[in-house]
Amino acid sequence: MREKTTRDHIVEAADRLFYRQGYEHTSFSDIADVVQISRGNFYYHFKSKDEILHAVIDLRLANTREMLERWENEGKEPADRIRSFIHILVGNRGDIKRYGCPVGTLCAELAKLGHPSRPEANKLFTLFRTWLRRQFTLLGREADADALAMHLLARSQGVATLASAFHDEKFIRQEVKEMRDWLKACAENAGPIT
């Protein structure tokens, strides 16, 4: 594992700030303050906030790919892997209650800004969608694997949005339980998704 560069530190600080306070609301100097570097050094690495956003999305894509690979390797059965996805809601509940889902809120913000990096950010959703679709196919639901993937993605997005609005951890746990039950029914080919 290589040592982190100043550039890495900038991108990681920006990643956290964009998540916690939004892209538009985060300034160059907010990021520089966290990394504690001079304005000159900062500009040496990034000329604009758009450039930083691009690097943040690249970092998130790489981290997401790594996480999905880990779930793939750790989960023996496709249902185990899909449960890994469902359980992010519990694992990250602290952040989700405060700031919502990092993917959903970034994509929503960039949509409103009409930002050119929007298609790149949406690739984060596509990574999850494609991965979930493959798991549902392996689960024996080839015919509706994509619909099931989108359905589960939507449910987890909705839970994140409402958990953030109501600061409600019990709600997260209740919905996670229901998603697990729904997955079980999917695995048993218990008919159409409901």
Add this chain to the structure above:
Amino acid sequence: MREKTTRDHIVEAADRLFYRQGYEHTSFSDIADVVQISRGNFYYHFKSKDEILHAVIDLRLANTREMLERWENEGKEPADRIRSFIHILVGNRGDIKRYGCPVGTLCAELAKLGHPSRPEANKLFTLFRTWLRRQFTLLGREADADALAMHLLARSQGVATLASAFHDEKFIRQEVKEMRDWLKACAENAGPIT
């Protein structure tokens, strides 16, 4: 119906702009440009963007109450009324594909900004939650009416987020069909929500 005042025009323009381009990204002059009034006249009505936000949330709360009352009066059975809620996703699909849900995206943005108007904005969700809970109670699901209300709210939020990311109308229609089926199963007391 009273004639619209300059203040009304400002608040309505701000409402649209906050929805379409986000609160943080919308400036005083963006709003003044739409309403076509002088800076002096503008400041006569509102001293800060926070004040406008407050008025926008009040407007949205009033509009939502009115809509819920209309659904209440128009829908003979509670299931009809809940279907009115589900169908906003179809009725507003054009805007939702572009900008997501106005409630969900505003609450998410204010959460990140740590904005003092956040509790007010969250009341928009509470209006829907309370209204849906009452409908589910009338449907004979008193014991889990609140969980059902939150579940349906979450599903519609998730659909809005993904429909916006993927610009996918077919997905909206598919999910709306599934929510209708789910509602039917709820009405038949077909067991726990899945």
